[in-house]
Amino acid sequence: MSHPLRLGIAGLGTVGIGTVKIIQAHAALLTARSGREIVISAVSARSRGKDRGADLSVYGWEDDPAALAAREDVDVFVELMGGAEGTALDATRAAIAAGKDVVTANKAMLAHHGNELAAMAEEKGLVIRFEAAVAGGIPVVKALTEGLAGNEIRRVMGVMNGTCNYILTRMENAGLPYGDVFEEARGLGYLEADPSLDVDGIDAGHKLSLLAAIAFGKKVSFDDVELEGIGRISIDDIRRAGDMGYRIKLLGVAQETGRGLEQRMTPCLVPADSPLGQLQGGTNMVVLEGDSVGQIVLRGAGAGAGPTASAVMADVIEIARGSRISTFGQPASLLATPVPARANSPAPYYLRMELSDKPGALAKVATVLGDEGVSIDRMRQYGHEDTSAPVLIVTHKTTRDAIDHALKRLPATGVVSAEPVAIRIETV
Amino acid sequence: MSHPLRLGIAGLGTVGIGTVKIIQAHAALLTARSGREIVISAVSARSRGKDRGADLSVYGWEDDPAALAAREDVDVFVELMGGAEGTALDATRAAIAAGKDVVTANKAMLAHHGNELAAMAEEKGLVIRFEAAVAGGIPVVKALTEGLAGNEIRRVMGVMNGTCNYILTRMENAGLPYGDVFEEARGLGYLEADPSLDVDGIDAGHKLSLLAAIAFGKKVSFDDVELEGIGRISIDDIRRAGDMGYRIKLLGVAQETGRGLEQRMTPCLVPADSPLGQLQGGTNMVVLEGDSVGQIVLRGAGAGAGPTASAVMADVIEIARGSRISTFGQPASLLATPVPARANSPAPYYLRMELSDKPGALAKVATVLGDEGVSIDRMRQYGHEDTSAPVLIVTHKTTRDAIDHALKRLPATGVVSAEPVAIRIETV
Numbered sequence: 001m002s003h004p005l006r007l008g009i010a011g012l013g014t015v016g017i018g019t020v021k022i023i024q025a026h027a028a029l030l031t032a033r034s035g036r037e038i039v040i041s042a043v044s045a046r047s048r049g050k051d052r053g054a055d056l057s058v059y060g061w062e063d064d065p066a067a068l069a070a071r072e073d074v075d076v077f078v079e080l081m082g083g084a085e086g087t088a089l090d091a092t093r094a095a096i097a098a099g100k101d102v103v104t105a106n107k108a109m110l111a112h113h114g115n116e117l118a119a120m121a122e123e124k125g126l127v128i129r130f131e132a133a134v135a136g137g138i139p140v141v142k143a144l145t146e147g148l149a150g151n152e153i154r155r156v157m158g159v160m161n162g163t164c165n166y167i168l169t170r171m172e173n174a175g176l177p178y179g180d181v182f183e184e185a186r187g188l189g190y191l192e193a194d195p196s197l198d199v200d201g202i203d204a205g206h207k208l209s210l211l212a213a214i215a216f217g218k219k220v221s222f223d224d225v226e227l228e229g230i231g232r233i234s235i236d237d238i239r240r241a242g243d244m245g246y247r248i249k250l251l252g253v254a255q256e257t258g259r260g261l262e263q264r265m266t267p268c269l270v271p272a273d274s275p276l277g278q279l280q281g282g283t284n285m286v287v288l289e290g291d292s293v294g295q296i297v298l299r300g301a302g303a304g305a306g307p308t309a310s311a312v313m314a315d316v317i318e319i320a321r322g323s324r325i326s327t328f329g330q331p332a333s334l335l336a337t338p339v340p341a342r343a344n345s346p347a348p349y350y351l352r353m354e355l356s357d358k359p360g361a362l363a364k365v366a367t368v369l370g371d372e373g374v375s376i377d378r379m380r381q382y383g384h385e386d387t388s389a390p391v392l393i394v395t396h397k398t399t400r401d402a403i404d405h406a407l408k409r410l411p412a413t414g415v416v417s418a419e420p421v422a423i424r425i426e427t428v
Numbered sequence: 429m430s431h432p433l434r435l436g437i438a439g440l441g442t443v444g445i446g447t448v449k450i451i452q453a454h455a456a457l458l459t460a461r462s463g464r465e466i467v468i469s470a471v472s473a474r475s476r477g478k479d480r481g482a483d484l485s486v487y488g489w490e491d492d493p494a495a496l497a498a499r500e501d502v503d504v505f506v507e508l509m510g511g512a513e514g515t516a517l518d519a520t521r522a523a524i525a526a527g528k529d530v531v532t533a534n535k536a537m538l539a540h541h542g543n544e545l546a547a548m549a550e551e552k553g554l555v556i557r558f559e560a561a562v563a564g565g566i567p568v569v570k571a572l573t574e575g576l577a578g579n580e581i582r583r584v585m586g587v588m589n590g591t592c593n594y595i596l597t598r599m600e601n602a603g604l605p606y607g608d609v610f611e612e613a614r615g616l617g618y619l620e621a622d623p624s625l626d627v628d629g630i631d632a633g634h635k636l637s638l639l640a641a642i643a644f645g646k647k648v649s650f651d652d653v654e655l656e657g658i659g660r661i662s663i664d665d666i667r668r669a670g671d672m673g674y675r676i677k678l679l680g681v682a683q684e685t686g687r688g689l690e691q692r693m694t695p696c697l698v699p700a701d702s703p704l705g706q707l708q709g710g711t712n713m714v715v716l717e718g719d720s721v722g723q724i725v726l727r728g729a730g731a732g733a734g735p736t737a738s739a740v741m742a743d744v745i746e747i748a749r750g751s752r753i754s755t756f757g758q759p760a761s762l763l764a765t766p767v768p769a770r771a772n773s774p775a776p777y778y779l780r781m782e783l784s785d786k787p788g789a790l791a792k793v794a795t796v797l798g799d800e801g802v803s804i805d806r807m808r809q810y811g812h813e814d815t816s817a818p819v820l821i822v823t824h825k826t827t828r829d830a831i832d833h834a835l836k837r838l839p840a841t842g843v844v845s846a847e848p849v850a851i852r853i854e855t856v
Contacts, residue, residue, distance in 0.1 A: 022578050022720055032645065032758040033577050131575070137721035139575025146574075147559070147567025149461050150450050150741025217460065275727065278706065292450055293565035293728065293738035299703065300724040310721035313578025323751045330460040 004037035005320040006073055008100075010065035010091055011080030012045035012052055015105055015132065018309030019078065020054050030313070034320035041073040069095035076101045076319055078312065080132075084108035096120045096128075103315040105132035105308055108197075111206035111222035114213070115335070118327035128327045129315035134207040135160050135284040137307025138300040139314060144214050144288055145329040151290025153215035155255040157428065161204035162282030162302040163190045164230050164250040169280050172238045172247070178231060190282070200229035201265040204252055211286070212254035212263050214329045217336065224340035226264040233267055237421055240352055240392050241269050243380065247277040251426055253343075260339030268426040269350050275299070276428050287428065344400045347427065348377060351393040351403075353410070353420035357384050361415035362391065368413060372406040374398045388417040394425065432465035433748040434501055436528075438493035438519055439508035440473035440480055443533055443560070446737030447506065448482050458741070462748035469501040497523035504529045504747055506740065508560075512536035524548045524556075531743040533560035533736055536625075539634035539650035542641070543763070546755035556755045557743035562635040563588050563712040565735025566728040567742060572642050572716055573757040579718025581643035583683040585856065589632035590710030590730040591618045592658050592678040597708050600666045600675070606659060618710070628657035629693040632680055639714070640682035640691050642757045645764065652768035654692040661695055665849055668780055668820050669697050671808065675705040679854055681771075688767030696854040697778050703727070704856050715856065772828045775855065776805060779821040779831075781838070781848035785812050789843035790819065796841060800834040802826045816845040822853065 007023075009016055023030065023038060030038045042060030044067075062068035069077045069091045077095035079102060081088045088109050095102050102121065104110065110117070110130055121128045131141045135158065144153070159165050163185060170181045182199065185191055190198075197203045209222040230250050241248050246269035254263045270276045275297050279285050284302030289295050301307040318325075328335060355361040362381065369376065378394040395403075403422050410416045435451075437444055451458065451468060458466045470488030472495075490496035497505045497519045505523035507530060509516045516537050523530050530549065532538065538545070538558055549556050559569045563586065572581070587593050591613060598609045610627065613619050618626075625631045637650040658678050669676050674697035682691045698704045703725050707713050712730030717723050729735040746753075756763060783789040790809065797804065806822040823831075831850050838844045 018720070026578070026580060029580060029645075030578065032762050035754075035759070138724060139571050142570060142575050143567050146746060147570050147742050148738065149745040150454070150458065150738050152454060152457060217457075273706075275703070275706075278701075278703075290738060292446070292734040292741075294732075294735055296566060296726070296728040298724070298726055301722045304722075306720040307722055310576065310578050310718060313720075314575050317577040318574060321751070321753060323749070325749060326463075331463070334460050 002036040004039045005034070006039055006041040006075045007078050007316065008042050008068040008071055008074035009040060009078040009080065010044040010068050011082065012043060013080065014305035015308045015312065016080040017052050017054050018305035019080065019312045020056070022309055022313050024054070030317065034317050036320055038316060038320055042068055042071055044068040065091035066094035069100060070098040074100060076103055076316060078316070079104040079106055080312070082106055082108065084112045089113060092117060096124060096126055099124060099126065101126050101319050102128045103312055104128065104130050105312060107133040107203065107206035107210060111209045111220060114210065114220040114327065115332065118332035122326060122332050127319065127324055129318060130210065131315050132308045132311035134210055135286055136300065136302040136304065137310045138284055138286060138298045138302070139311065140211070140286045140298050141214070142314065143296065143298060144211060145325060148288055148290045148293055148296065149329065151292050154289040154291060155253065156211045156215045156288055158208065158252045158284070158286035159249050159276060159279055160207045160252055160284050160286065160302060161198055161250060162284055163198040164204065165279060166190060166282045168230060168233065168238065168248055168250070171235055172242070175235060177235050178233060199231055201227045201250055204250060205265040208252035208254055208263060208265055212261065213335065215254060216256055216261060217330055217334065218261060218338035219335045221338050221340065224263055224338065226266060226343050228266040230267055237352060237423065240390070241350060242272065244350065244378065244392060244394055245272055246270060246350065246425065247272045248423065249276060251276065253426060257341050257345050260341035262341045262343050262345055264343040266424065268424050270426055270428050274428045346397040346399055348397055348425040349395045349403050350423045350425055351395065351420055353391050353416050354388040354418040355391050356415050356417045357387050357389065358415055364413040364415050365410065368409050369406050372402045374402050374406050430464040432467045433462070434467050434469040434503045435506050435744065436470050436496040436499055436502035437468060437506040437508065438472040438496050439510065440471060441508065442733035443736045443740065444508040445480050445482050446733035447508065447740045448484070450737055450741050452482070458745065462745050464748055466744060466748055470496055470499055472496040493519035494522035497528060498526040502528060504531055504744060506744070507532040507534055508740070510534055510536065512540045517541060520545060524552060524554055527552060527554065529554050529747050530556045531740055532556065532558050533740060535561040535631065535634040535638060539637045539648060542638065542648040542755065543760065546760040550754060550760050555747065555752055557746060558638065559743050560736045560739035562638055563714055564728065564730040564732065565738045566712055566714060566726045566730070567739065568639065568714045568726050569642070570742065571724065571726060572639060573753060576716055576718045576721055576724065577757065579720050582717040582719060583681065584639045584643045584716055586636065586680045586712065586714035587677050587704060587707055588635045588680055588712050588714065588730060589626055589678060590712055591626040592632070593707060594618060594710045596658060596661065596666070596676055596678070599663055600670070603663060605663050606661060627659055629655045629678055632678060633693040636680035636682055636691060636693050640689065641763065643682060644684055644689055645758055645762065646689060646766035647763045649766050649768065652691055652766065654694060654771050656694040658695055665780060665851065668818065669778060670700065672778065672806065672820060672822055673700055674698060674778065674853065675700045676851065677704060679704070681854060685769050685773050688769035690769045690771050690773055692771040694852065696852050698854055698856050702856045774825040774827055776825055776853040777823045777831050778851045778853055779823065779848055781819050781844050782816040782846040783819050784843050784845045785815050785817065786843055792841040792843050793838065796837050797834050800830045802830050802834050
């Protein structure tokens, strides 16, 4: 049996302590599966004294995570502090400089600095693994990097922020507006300290950009991800979409188009009876489509101490077993810079508008849509409330540009009494 | 870059040719991802002349797969012939004897000889990978062996025979009896040459036994898998189960119980609105439950040239990348012999019976159930047809033994006019 694999764990929040607990509870199992012992040499966190519910007294302690990363008795630096910049980034750079492999759950850091870190690591023959950074316990990084490695990937989709899915599900089930459920989620501790990371799609966008890099062999380009949060989703749209057989999800999609790499994390309609449509609450789901394998759906807990620590341990065991996979599935030097493409790939759209109670109102709207090449698949008009009537339209496949042009022209018709809503319907 | 990884592919059916086509179509992609070229040195099949829709003229040819396995210019023997015994087994043994790694899609061979082959291979420092043997394109072997390696696995479940799921789904949707749909499936070429492999659960049982070995660190023990096919499932039960909110699936379950390792591949009821319940047609689904990760659900095509070849290539790339994971996730020498446990773990049961039109009939049945400790959760009695009335019962959690005892006593009540049906309800 080889010598033990020695970890330095930086960050002792729920995930860090979850990881410590797995190593303490399953020592024999981990040794059998890894072919060598997995031990913790030392740990680091902001405050040493705090009771974290696990016995850390047998491990070394470093106040400075960068010092932890450089310790002689550490083979793998396990970065569980979080944050795109600052301490986590400094310590990760220090780890690589000191010749350590890195396991991290830090999607923000990799979304912003993954290219640089991967190049640094690979130049020194080191690996960076980040299963825990995407979709918590779901082994999606492995599925994409390894399980589907024989495929040209067609599309990657996913609901990868449990908090947003919780909010949307709760709005639907309880009939509550966004603001109320947002406050509820905050009270329950479901939101990041900066809630914008969740509800504006940033956190999920980070994850998508990492999967896209693996899937399409491109450099990580988070800045190219089109982001739109869930703040503008009304309970009305959730209900009306439901009437038409859809649910609204904050859905990430990455795909190569003829125009370049499309990456977006935006509210979309998906069929209510599809696996994505049926996803309730805080669960995550990732859909991978390859030219040989067809469609693979992965579902599981996207957050939480246990699931995330499970993913951290998968990476640690991978390294213990001697696997040396490039950070993004192929050498960083081979990753091309993606050409970003605006999310204009054809799709059906859901339109909701309020039509004033005037003769020929619907005809005027239909004419504008027709002029812009937007053809109507299904339409539903509701009874008049006061002086206006809600109208729902599901279009045939069209482009975002055509929809935008049509929406711009609608006010001039004089029959639309509120700003129309347009949401892409993703074919899943 | 390392020297090319050279394959010898034995078996040129749909999966073999699918594998050849991936290697021909994606050479550059595979090289980038593997860090080395993947090439085919030679192939083998029954008939050399046959047109298989792929250009094989550049590869060497061997009539004898064992000779292919032993060729100097082969690093990995890719066994895609199938069959538990005979040629496939002989050639695989020859490959190991000649110092070759093995990639196989052969669940039957591994279910019967996996322990021996793994021990042989590991003694020589070789690996056997078999992602394609279980659930087609779904990377479930990797998910379990690697993605969930930090978990103590609690339970493995799965719908792993697409043909059975197709038959059950089709019976429900078309309202057709088993026999008709069986013939339809045979006509469509969905059934194995020996249909018993499909409809009696043998093929799915093979797969379950392989996952159980990985999950619980035990030797493969296919002989201990309780098998029951779908032949006795009536359209009546499908409908009645639907009335109670369930669907019937041929469901594999493996779990450690206090009494030993329970492995079964039997028809079960699952909630109609659960991921397993919603699985339609030939798709496969595997559910993995670990102490840290909770529940992970994987869904995808369980068969077909593309998906299965995708899984074959995942293993080939894994070997090309230098990964050396033990066949069942830990060294064969460490795998304990499982203590088999009869599938008696507590569960609710679905009971359907025909009660004759006599006063107190239901009371008599309820008394027998009560005497055996079987308590009723929900009951539904339908109107009388002729002289008997269908009665459906969903019990509280009970054991198979209690149900069996009660069923044995029911005829003596004189009020049950046909043999009662009892099907386990699996909590998912």
